[in-house]
Amino acid sequence: MTYRDAPLQPTSKINSADLAVLLRRVAGRDRDAFSTLYGATSAKLYGIVLRILRRRDLSDEVLQEIYVKIWDRAGDFDASRGSPVTWMATIARNQALDEARRVQSVSIEDLPAGFDIVCDAPVALDAILASEEGRRLHNCLQRLEPRRRDLVVQAYMEGASREELGRRFGAPVPTIKTWLHRSLAQLKECLES
């Protein structure tokens, strides 16, 4: 996958204010609200998790852990620290990344035949361009050298470890680390300018 792939992707925008209300109700142990919240957000979070873990069996398991955490921590949601979707996506990413690091000794190539691997789906560029923050990030990513841009995007979206990125980009791990740090610093400077 590269950042340049840009097919059309229908975006289902979930209203942030509605989600914040649902989270408050979930914090009050409202099972109906939890069910609605799951219906509104599970496809997005499952997409994020699948992209990182690739294996459906692991992703199904991790998605359950994620929603148990959302149920437990709904009261911790703080709108001043980010949107409800970002808050939930962060829980999803952290859970998926922890699992990916735990099982990373099993590479995709080593999996037994018949294992359900999710194939690489193209990325959805128009979805990112739908928001102001998305357009700014996109513009700043465009200013990175193409390979560095792919490095950052693959790391984030696919949860690739430094070792994995080293294999993909043909560079030793310390070099990957330096590239990442420089690219991220450049990105931050651009976003804050």
Next chain:
Amino acid sequence: MSDPSDIDELAAEYVLGTLDAGERAMVAARRQREPVLDAAIIAWQRRLAPLDDFAPAVEPPSGIFGAIEQKIVARGSRASGMLAGGAGSTIITLQRRLRRWRISAIAAGAAAASLVVAFAARELLRPETAQNYVAVFQKDDASPAFVMTVDLTARTLSIRRVAAPVPARKTYQLWIASDKLGPGPHSLGLIEDQNAGLQKAIAKLDPTIVQSALFGVSLEPAGGSPTGKPTGPVFHTRLIPTSE
């Protein structure tokens, strides 16, 4: 690591996801007591969050929400007002029903409810043990329902149909799935006998795997799944300790 640029690099890589397991655990612990690191992580989450829109949404399998609700119930969240009903109250309703069955079975000594009696008797004899588990399979009131009990001391498992019509030339099949058992679900047998259900010794299965495994019941052609994997709709569930 106290240099501000080091902290920012660490936060950026934590959010990007490129740290290894040990580093991730370290950052997760440090942010609890280092507000500067915590703030840097939140700032990076905001910067990179639009990339979340990149991953195409994928509808998860239908059984997942039921499994989530069971996990929540199993951890004793009932105490915090979850008996209030709602869309996901099926499991609680079934637990209540199960409790009523136990009580009525003890009172009446009903032979027809032999499994429930045996289950309740075990519970009475060993009230403190966490070796007995129960699992309820049901999607909604209109769906087939099964009650499974597992005794990890005796290493036995019983599953019984409580409200499941069997379509002609079909049978229900029980499955277990766990990372530690290898890929995909594994058959535990067919639930064929209407009265006795399925009884099975599970001595070969590691109890810790059984405790955390996902169980499923699927509707299959008579004789069981021809492929060795579930072919019909599957109801998933997990074990709940009966000591709760």
